[in-house]
Amino acid sequence: MTKQPLLDATGVAKRYGAVAALKNASLSLLPGEVHALMGANGAGKSTLVKILTGAISANSGRILLRGEERDIRSPANARRAGLVPVYQEPSLIPDLDILSNLRLTRTPVEPFREWVRELGVPDLDLRETARDVPLAIQRVLDLARALAVEPDVLLLDEMTAALPANLAERVLDVVRRQSKTGRSVIFISHRFVEIAALCDRATVLRDGETVGVVDIAPGVEERIVELMLGAKVDKRRAAQTRSGPEARPEGRTRIAVRSLRVGAKLHDVSFDLRDGEVAGVVALEGQGQDELFAALAGSIKPDGGIIEVDGQAVRFTHPADAIEAGIAYVPGDRTEALAMQQSVRENIALPFSAVFRNWGPINRRREDAAVQSAIERLQIDTRAQREVQRLSGGNQQKVTIARWIAADARTLLCFDPTRGIDVGTKQEIYKLLRQLADQGKSILFYTSELEEIQLVCDRAIVIFGGRVVDVLPVGIADEAALTRAAYGLPRDASADVGILAHHAASDRAVTP
Numbered sequence: 001m002t003k004q005p006l007l008d009a010t011g012v013a014k015r016y017g018a019v020a021a022l023k024n025a026s027l028s029l030l031p032g033e034v035h036a037l038m039g040a041n042g043a044g045k046s047t048l049v050k051i052l053t054g055a056i057s058a059n060s061g062r063i064l065l066r067g068e069e070r071d072i073r074s075p076a077n078a079r080r081a082g083l084v085p086v087y088q089e090p091s092l093i094p095d096l097d098i099l100s101n102l103r104l105t106r107t108p109v110e111p112f113r114e115w116v117r118e119l120g121v122p123d124l125d126l127r128e129t130a131r132d133v134p135l136a137i138q139r140v141l142d143l144a145r146a147l148a149v150e151p152d153v154l155l156l157d158e159m160t161a162a163l164p165a166n167l168a169e170r171v172l173d174v175v176r177r178q179s180k181t182g183r184s185v186i187f188i189s190h191r192f193v194e195i196a197a198l199c200d201r202a203t204v205l206r207d208g209e210t211v212g213v214v215d216i217a218p219g220v221e222e223r224i225v226e227l228m229l230g231a232k233v234d235k236r237r238a239a240q241t242r243s244g245p246e247a248r249p250e251g252r253t254r255i256a257v258r259s260l261r262v263g264a265k266l267h268d269v270s271f272d273l274r275d276g277e278v279a280g281v282v283a284l285e286g287q288g289q290d291e292l293f294a295a296l297a298g299s300i301k302p303d304g305g306i307i308e309v310d311g312q313a314v315r316f317t318h319p320a321d322a323i324e325a326g327i328a329y330v331p332g333d334r335t336e337a338l339a340m341q342q343s344v345r346e347n348i349a350l351p352f353s354a355v356f357r358n359w360g361p362i363n364r365r366r367e368d369a370a371v372q373s374a375i376e377r378l379q380i381d382t383r384a385q386r387e388v389q390r391l392s393g394g395n396q397q398k399v400t401i402a403r404w405i406a407a408d409a410r411t412l413l414c415f416d417p418t419r420g421i422d423v424g425t426k427q428e429i430y431k432l433l434r435q436l437a438d439q440g441k442s443i444l445f446y447t448s449e450l451e452e453i454q455l456v457c458d459r460a461i462v463i464f465g466g467r468v469v470d471v472l473p474v475g476i477a478d479e480a481a482l483t484r485a486a487y488g489l490p491r492d493a494s495a496d497v498g499i500l501a502h503h504a505a506s507d508r509a510v511t512p
Contacts, residue, residue, distance in 0.1 A: 007052070007064070011025075011060060025061070035185070036187050039228055040228050043207065045188050049186065053155060079151075098124070107149060139159065156171075172198060228423070251276035255309055260295060268305075279443070280447065280459065298316030328412055331417075348403045397421055437458075457474055460482060
């Protein structure tokens with residue numbers, strides 16, 4: 001007997017002026033099902049989730065819940081109906097403490113505490129201000145807040161994208177348990193290993209339309225990519241971005257870090273970043289990587305150690321000092337970097353108007369040429385360029401990078417720059433970073449996805465406990481080696497990794 005869908009959305013459409021965020025989207029969710037919602041950036045995934053949860057209203061379409069048509073007009077209305085989301089960006093009000101955030105959403109405190117502990121955060125102070133909580137923990141708190149109200153449908157938009165592997169595995173375990181209790185989950189992720197481990201089926205969107213629904217089975221990734229992009233993509237992604245892991249000629253040292261100390265997290269970090277290289281940084285959550293990038297970007301003052309730029313010791317007291325030295329920060333959270341209500345052009349041109357030493361008229365012709373060149377080079381979708389907030393997440397991240405390409409920064413500090421970005425846009429960013437390195441730029445690249453190291457980096461700098469514990473050439477920096485190093489284990493290829501092992505699709509029951 002065929003199950004009646006718990007949630008059935010058909011013909012959903014949403015327009016913003018001339019831009020169609022959704023044209024004809026459909027999604028059918030069964031009771032107890034974990035259902036992947038997939039598509040390239042700009043395909044409409046987040047828009048559909050926001051419509052289902054009342055954050056925005058559709059222009060047309062039908063939503064049936066348990067067979068009854070519903071008009072979901074607000075998040076509170078969706079919450080009462082049992083539809084609760086965890087969005088891609090944290091939804092805690094930053095200036096309020098955690099307890100006040102819970103009261104705003106009428107979240108029961110004790111169930112929330114239990115879920116927080118279950119998700120791997122045992123010691124949480126509810127009086128702590130939300131903005132003082134690390135980004136990864138904010139995501140966990142958002143999920144615990146959603147789980148505390150026992151939703152019938154949990155909607156997770158790139159939930160694991162900003163999480164280290166240990167916290168991500170906790171989240172995946174919780175999703176499995178939700179399914180076993182008969183509750184349903186809509187799961188958005190660009191990580192195929194997670195889709196294979198968790199999901200029963202996948203709905204694929206392309207250009208605002210549902211283009212296919214597939215059962216999850218071994219080898220289905222190729223079919224999903226075809227549906228997402230409309231054409232076959234070579235699965236050997238590394239071959240598209242670089243010729244192989246051969247060693248590159250060593251360039252001149254651009255940045256030298258010696259015995260850097262910051263607060264309680266970064267104890268003793270030393271390394272060189274050379275011209276013409278992409279150096280990867282690998283670390284689990286809270287190992288000091290945030291503090292390292294903040295110190296190099298001039299956002300915080302180190303407690304000790306030396307930073308040299310082109311052989312000269314520097315002291316950055318403000319991000320403007322780092323920018324003056326040709327060092328630019330590209331955050332994973334693009335809302336930190338962008339003026340969301342300004343245009344693409346205005347966002348990219350910001351460095352031109354911020355150079356205070358050059359008072360007087362701005363060379364508009366030079367500025368326009370640099371901005372347009374950056375837009376074309378990164379293939380930024382500017383159809384909604386009046387407001388950056390209307391661009392897809394992938395195009396927003398391109399804007400943050402384009403800004404510093406236009407300003408001709410010599411060094412990019414890229415902190416998880418591909419977080420929450422589709423596979424096609426990731427490929428473009430990988431290729432761009434390699435091109436910049438070939439032109440002599442230096443790039444420090446932190447990623448929460450270990451597979452990216454061999455796709456884009458020349459070597460991997462592994463931080464554990466606030467110290468550099470290993471530096472691996474790219475040729476041996478596979479996920480197993482990086483996992484061992486990230487946990488502070490000695491490099492030993494014969495040892496049983498056994499940590500952060502992914503759940504293969506063949507390990508779960510699949511209905512073909």
